[in-house]
Amino acid sequence: MSELLRVERLSKAFGRRAVLRDIGFTVEPGKVYGLMGRNGEGKTTLIRTIMGVIPRDAGVISFKGRPVTFAGADYKRAIGYVPENPFFYGGMSVAGILAFNGRFFPKWDAKKAASDVERFGLDPSAKVRTLSRGQQLKLAVVAALAAGPELLILDDPTSGLDVPTRRDFLRDIIGELARGGTAVLFATHLVHELERIVDHLFILRGGRIVLDEPYDKVKILARRAVISFDGPPPEDLDIGPIIGRRRMGQDLELLLYPWSEEVNASLRGLNALRFEVEPLSLEDIFTGFVQDER
Amino acid sequence: MFKTLLIKEWKDKAPLVAFGLGIMALMLAAFLVLGDDQDLRELIPATFLIFFFPVIGAMLGAGAFESEFRDGAWTYLLSRPVRKETIWLAKLVASLSILAGSWLLFIGLLAVAPGLEEVVSGLKLPDMLGSGLALFPLILLSSLFFLSIAFSLSILTDKPLSVVFGSLFLGFVLEGVLFVFAFLAQGRAMLTQSGRFPMLGVFNLGLVLSSLAFLAASLLTWLKADFSQSRIKTGALARWCLLFLAAAWALSAAWPALRPGPKEEIGSIEVVGNEAVLSTSKGLYHYELESGRFRKIVRLRLDWGCSAVGGGKVLYVAGHDLQGGFELWVANTDGSDKRLLWGSGRGDMSVSFWPGTPRISPDGKTAVFAYEETSETSPRSHVRSLASIGTEGRGLKKLAPLDPGLAGEGEQSATIIRGWLGSPDGLLMWARPLKAGSGPRTVRTPYNVWRYDLASGAQIKLFESPGSVSLVPNPAGNMALLISEKDQAGPIDISLLDLKTGTTTPISTIERPGKGTPLWSAIEHSAWSGDGDRVGFLIHREGHLPTPAVYSGKDRRLVMGPGIRLQESPDLSNGLAWIGDGTKLAVTAVRDRSIYVLGPDLALEKTVPVPPSVNGRFRVWPVGAAVLLTDQENQAIWRLDLKTDKWKRIW
Numbered sequence: 001m002s003e004l005l006r007v008e009r010l011s012k013a014f015g016r017r018a019v020l021r022d023i024g025f026t027v028e029p030g031k032v033y034g035l036m037g038r039n040g041e042g043k044t045t046l047i048r049t050i051m052g053v054i055p056r057d058a059g060v061i062s063f064k065g066r067p068v069t070f071a072g073a074d075y076k077r078a079i080g081y082v083p084e085n086p087f088f089y090g091g092m093s094v095a096g097i098l099a100f101n102g103r104f105f106p107k108w109d110a111k112k113a114a115s116d117v118e119r120f121g122l123d124p125s126a127k128v129r130t131l132s133r134g135q136q137l138k139l140a141v142v143a144a145l146a147a148g149p150e151l152l153i154l155d156d157p158t159s160g161l162d163v164p165t166r167r168d169f170l171r172d173i174i175g176e177l178a179r180g181g182t183a184v185l186f187a188t189h190l191v192h193e194l195e196r197i198v199d200h201l202f203i204l205r206g207g208r209i210v211l212d213e214p215y216d217k218v219k220i221l222a223r224r225a226v227i228s229f230d231g232p233p234p235e236d237l238d239i240g241p242i243i244g245r246r247r248m249g250q251d252l253e254l255l256l257y258p259w260s261e262e263v264n265a266s267l268r269g270l271n272a273l274r275f276e277v278e279p280l281s282l283e284d285i286f287t288g289f290v291q292d293e294r
Numbered sequence: 295m296f297k298t299l300l301i302k303e304w305k306d307k308a309p310l311v312a313f314g315l316g317i318m319a320l321m322l323a324a325f326l327v328l329g330d331d332q333d334l335r336e337l338i339p340a341t342f343l344i345f346f347f348p349v350i351g352a353m354l355g356a357g358a359f360e361s362e363f364r365d366g367a368w369t370y371l372l373s374r375p376v377r378k379e380t381i382w383l384a385k386l387v388a389s390l391s392i393l394a395g396s397w398l399l400f401i402g403l404l405a406v407a408p409g410l411e412e413v414v415s416g417l418k419l420p421d422m423l424g425s426g427l428a429l430f431p432l433i434l435l436s437s438l439f440f441l442s443i444a445f446s447l448s449i450l451t452d453k454p455l456s457v458v459f460g461s462l463f464l465g466f467v468l469e470g471v472l473f474v475f476a477f478l479a480q481g482r483a484m485l486t487q488s489g490r491f492p493m494l495g496v497f498n499l500g501l502v503l504s505s506l507a508f509l510a511a512s513l514l515t516w517l518k519a520d521f522s523q524s525r526i527k528t529g530a531l532a533r534w535c536l537l538f539l540a541a542a543w544a545l546s547a548a549w550p551a552l553r554p555g556p557k558e559e560i561g562s563i564e565v566v567g568n569e570a571v572l573s574t575s576k577g578l579y580h581y582e583l584e585s586g587r588f589r590k591i592v593r594l595r596l597d598w599g600c601s602a603v604g605g606g607k608v609l610y611v612a613g614h615d616l617q618g619g620f621e622l623w624v625a626n627t628d629g630s631d632k633r634l635l636w637g638s639g640r641g642d643m644s645v646s647f648w649p650g651t652p653r654i655s656p657d658g659k660t661a662v663f664a665y666e667e668t669s670e671t672s673p674r675s676h677v678r679s680l681a682s683i684g685t686e687g688r689g690l691k692k693l694a695p696l697d698p699g700l701a702g703e704g705e706q707s708a709t710i711i712r713g714w715l716g717s718p719d720g721l722l723m724w725a726r727p728l729k730a731g732s733g734p735r736t737v738r739t740p741y742n743v744w745r746y747d748l749a750s751g752a753q754i755k756l757f758e759s760p761g762s763v764s765l766v767p768n769p770a771g772n773m774a775l776l777i778s779e780k781d782q783a784g785p786i787d788i789s790l791l792d793l794k795t796g797t798t799t800p801i802s803t804i805e806r807p808g809k810g811t812p813l814w815s816a817i818e819h820s821a822w823s824g825d826g827d828r829v830g831f832l833i834h835r836e837g838h839l840p841t842p843a844v845y846s847g848k849d850r851r852l853v854m855g856p857g858i859r860l861q862e863s864p865d866l867s868n869g870l871a872w873i874g875d876g877t878k879l880a881v882t883a884v885r886d887r888s889i890y891v892l893g894p895d896l897a898l899e900k901t902v903p904v905p906p907s908v909n910g911r912f913r914v915w916p917v918g919a920a921v922l923l924t925d926q927e928n929q930a931i932w933r934l935d936l937k938t939d940k941w942k943r944i945w
Contacts, residue, residue, distance in 0.1 A: 014523055051373040054522045071517055076375035087370040089361055091306075103298040104374045129365070 010059030037204030080144030090129030107148030255288030303388030355444025363452030507538030591629030605658020855896025
């Protein structure tokens, strides 16, 4: 099965405010997907819709080729889910919540859970309500990993983790999972952490996916061009796929995607004093896609 | 999954269980210590019942989703690989099981705490709320109701205390409204149908269905609504609650009409010439000569399925009216032109039961019925009289009091109307006075035969007998077969009584088959032929087989046939009827499971076995050229084709 998760024409509104509009993408095993978007762009809503926490207004979600309903549950056995905020029952202990959680997952690995509890420095006897947010996130990660997921969904968890854990989690754990065939869907707005591990990028803006490409391709085809003019830069430039622009005096910075020889030729034809082209970082790409023009 | 969730829910509710046990222990201790005080003895359990179970029900329901609100664990719970309905069911079962456990524990206390059961079983609601209604079952039902309300509301808010108080308030209001609703439904039902309306049944059913309505609304909201949007969630719950509550209350109100009534049972068949009307427990049916089947003409709940046929009309008594009396109706035998002749809502007369009533004249123009005088201070007098009324609904006439010797001051009479007399219109009555204060089994003599002229009100004693009397008038109403005795040991006289003049024509005198054999066992099953000339009966004499006999008024001759070897039947269920063209007698023999057909000379022409499935008591009814057989045990009616001797089941 080359396709693990497929989302088609997914829409969701809160009242009159449309949060997701005709979202569509696929997730394949063994890859790390970065789901990027500014705060409030609908990343959490998309993930909660996939997880059946909230109902969708329209669209189809399929897991391993089978459509899943809002009431459906079986597909969740193959999904590990780490949400943005801690969500466990506060009265249970760390060991208790893991034992409770394990009963829902047929592939639950209690030894791995115990080992990860130790690895993350959690006290098995501690009540969940006494844990810090970071500790609860670690517990969520332990619970998600011990379920033996085919798809791990991470809803921006790293901001709550301390630096060593974050590094450990991003560099070792996710890489290890992906190599083992697990797909990872990692929603975040902290893009520099994603850069090292991501295989594929989704960028959400205005409720739509505005970028759905392999990261290697994006790296090659995303360029920054700084163009110096003899006077104010022109208002309108007909040079193709500008995803972002910034005026700096007589200079104009353009973020371009996808870069091509035709775009290069267009830049040369501008009669600028000079121009420089360089590759973009992931942060620049993200900024270009999600930031309003200035 | 379910077990895992259920155990978690039970653990969550452990503090509430401990609280409930503590309150129950306090109540028990208070009852045992203070129970000697008569006031406190009732007050303590009553207060406990009224407050504890509704409150504990509301608290259990209110806490259903408390941990998800408290710990923000909605996302955790809903993202687990477990179906949403399983989560909901586990929460409901946990709450219900603890509530049921508290019931059982209290019932256990009733068994072991001295005097507690006696006090609790004696606790009743005030009369205005339903006289004599036991408090305990209602409280248990209410606790279920409060639980369901609180359970459904608990998905809306993270404030369980608000849910508890809100549920108690809403529950008490709804119970009050439901009670008024059931009361009004009862009033409406009494105006539109006969029979007792089960108001408390409607109320209790309403409580159960309302509980289910709240739970169904909760489930649908849980399964369908977006829990991240509280306004949508609240709106969805409100919509489902209103919809299901309306359905629950409509079903409760309709339940008395929808519930299956008692099984329809066939009664007697009233035959006059070619007309036959079957009474059952659910209505009246007319026998259609052409199709050979019964067709329903009147649909009614008959507490007293009494009908009379005459002149193409059927007279019948419907069940209770608003004042608990009966209604007298008339209709054509094809079911058309149904008309209410009299009900207790009219005047000071309440239609009542009297053996042999109501009666309809052979021309179908006059009806006679029994009634009781009613007044505001005394709704029922229990003194029955007779009245006549035209079948078009006019001309009500209270008949003159019966002969003082029969129903005079200080005396009662056992009077049975035996038939309608020919010209002039009148009633044939068979009566005997009862001594004041005498019991029903007291020997009552003499037996008198009276003629009551409806036009003049004259009451004429036609015959007086010191012993028992059997009286069967002919269809024309001018002659009757009179079987009488002077005492209970001597011979039995068979004669004809002229119903106009009262003169008797002796036919025969027979000895009893055994010492002390009652008159009605010695000569039984008298039946007049359709032309009113011949009367047949079955004579039992000592040492003889039962002998069929026919007396012809035209020939002035008694013909006795050969004896028939009938298996004696102690329940007198053999019978005799004129069949075919009226020249043949059919003797039914229940034990032999056969019908013996006798020719004009009373010789046995043939024996027709009854259908194989008829193995109990049965009766035959000649209707026109057909013979019908009613099988009470199997609730079946068969029609005999006299040409082929084949039976066809028609009921």
